[in-house]
Amino acid sequence: MNGVVSEGGSRLSVSTEDYLKAIWAVGRGGSASTKEISEHLSVAPASVTNMLGRLQEMGLVRYERYRGASLTERGYREALRLVRKHRLIETFLLEHLGYSWQEVHEEAERLEHAVSDLFTERLAEYLGHPGRDPHGDPIPAPDGTMERQEARPLAEAAAGERVRISRVDQSSPEVLEYFGERGLVPGRRLRVTETRKLDGVIAVEDEEGNSHTLGAPLARSVFVEAD
Amino acid sequence: MNGVVSEGGSRLSVSTEDYLKAIWAVGRGGSASTKEISEHLSVAPASVTNMLGRLQEMGLVRYERYRGASLTERGYREALRLVRKHRLIETFLLEHLGYSWQEVHEEAERLEHAVSDLFTERLAEYLGHPGRDPHGDPIPAPDGTMERQEARPLAEAAAGERVRISRVDQSSPEVLEYFGERGLVPGRRLRVTETRKLDGVIAVEDEEGNSHTLGAPLARSVFVEAD
DNA sequence: CATAATTTTTAGCTTGTGCTAAAATATATC
DNA sequence: GATATATTTTAGCACAAGCTAAAAATTATG
Ligand SMILES: [Mn+2]
Ligand SMILES: [Mn+2]
Ligand SMILES: [Mn+2]
Ligand SMILES: [Mn+2]
Numbered sequence: 001m002n003g004v005v006s007e008g009g010s011r012l013s014v015s016t017e018d019y020l021k022a023i024w025a026v027g028r029g030g031s032a033s034t035k036e037i038s039e040h041l042s043v044a045p046a047s048v049t050n051m052l053g054r055l056q057e058m059g060l061v062r063y064e065r066y067r068g069a070s071l072t073e074r075g076y077r078e079a080l081r082l083v084r085k086h087r088l089i090e091t092f093l094l095e096h097l098g099y100s101w102q103e104v105h106e107e108a109e110r111l112e113h114a115v116s117d118l119f120t121e122r123l124a125e126y127l128g129h130p131g132r133d134p135h136g137d138p139i140p141a142p143d144g145t146m147e148r149q150e151a152r153p154l155a156e157a158a159a160g161e162r163v164r165i166s167r168v169d170q171s172s173p174e175v176l177e178y179f180g181e182r183g184l185v186p187g188r189r190l191r192v193t194e195t196r197k198l199d200g201v202i203a204v205e206d207e208e209g210n211s212h213t214l215g216a217p218l219a220r221s222v223f224v225e226a227d
Numbered sequence: 228m229n230g231v232v233s234e235g236g237s238r239l240s241v242s243t244e245d246y247l248k249a250i251w252a253v254g255r256g257g258s259a260s261t262k263e264i265s266e267h268l269s270v271a272p273a274s275v276t277n278m279l280g281r282l283q284e285m286g287l288v289r290y291e292r293y294r295g296a297s298l299t300e301r302g303y304r305e306a307l308r309l310v311r312k313h314r315l316i317e318t319f320l321l322e323h324l325g326y327s328w329q330e331v332h333e334e335a336e337r338l339e340h341a342v343s344d345l346f347t348e349r350l351a352e353y354l355g356h357p358g359r360d361p362h363g364d365p366i367p368a369p370d371g372t373m374e375r376q377e378a379r380p381l382a383e384a385a386a387g388e389r390v391r392i393s394r395v396d397q398s399s400p401e402v403l404e405y406f407g408e409r410g411l412v413p414g415r416r417l418r419v420t421e422t423r424k425l426d427g428v429i430a431v432e433d434e435e436g437n438s439h440t441l442g443a444p445l446a447r448s449v450f451v452e453a454d
Numbered sequence: 455c456a457t458a459a460t461t462t463t464t465a466g467c468t469t470g471t472g473c474t475a476a477a478a479t480a481t482a483t484c
Numbered sequence: 485g486a487t488a489t490a491t492t493t494t495a496g497c498a499c500a501a502g503c504t505a506a507a508a509a510t511t512a513t514g
Contacts, residue, residue: 034461034463035460035462045463046462048462049464050463065462065463066463
């Protein structure tokens, strides 16, 4: 009886929930290896093996030794519920408590395990039922379904194309800060003015006519849809 | 490494924090017995004995066996930090997420352990730095000081007195609901019209001229100050 | 394909926090 | 003051979740 604030029906522990989210994040539909999970959670590989056994026992993952783990239907549903909470919380922190992009994620990583479903749905209502979080990531619905993402990396766009930023990959804080300052955030409309094969540099122009030049690594973390 | 979301400096576990709050709540300044703590937390007495040893080790309580425990300076500060978080969260849930008085406490009991100090201070700002929560309980300041309560139970008021409700003891949900419906909430001004020694029944009149009659148990859970 | 490197598992241990049953101590009652 | 009752502690155990070191299995390389 640990970490579990016994509250009516079962309730998964914080660790359990973080493992499910890690398998979801790392295994993208398919299966996740011990190593990948271990690195994602900063936990020893042996600890992962141990937990995978337990998660299978609980019916949350399918696991074959030496062969990796994938989420069961139930595990997937739990993972997406977590993701919904995480992204709604991040939206609230940014829009109403004045958090910066850097500060948001760490707080959400803890709060996601503490809020009830009631809290989550009231918060969603309060926020106007947003479909995306401020990074542009889709927020799963309460029933565990999630909008399919059509976006491609800006790096793959062709010169002359008109696109709209749909998501900015939440990599490093510096990158997020940089994009934030120049207004390169989800929803922004751009025209691709130049794509240089040589070094992967891409130039775009925003609606105010400002030009931005992005090196290959940056161009790969901005995802766009045709506009 | 359990329940503790290692996050920069130390951080106490959920259990540790709940014990400190229990000792504070039950020992009201003085010391708390094993039994009292055990009942307050719904935990076996043996578990309390065990934890008190550990809390002393950590310098959070003073404890002599068979003699009860009291908070050290550090323990007291931690307890009040928790209470601040708890009450600010309750205020938010009631005023902005449409929670009822019943629902509020359980959610706050979990969230208080998950929110950072940054969150807490941003929330306080967002709420306009309230000095009381919606029950009328004072909210400790960030530095761990708390306004002294001058209130007496309504049961001890004399006929003819003019008073203001300062606090409603958060006993049962039904009682809270009852008070809520009749507008008997903190801030309300009343005139005591009758006090009957016989059965402890007290009659009051509110500013709109409505009369309310309260039996002894109810009159003991409403706290008032002279107006 | 044999060997080297990498990944994964097993075995055994630790810590935090809970439990029950029995023993010890403190408090109340005759 | 002796004895009964209530409270508290001790002893021994369990379980979740982590760790390290060694063994086993898989994958890569010459
Ligand atoms: Mn995040
Ligand atoms: Mn998390
Ligand atoms: Mn409360
Ligand atoms: Mn709590």
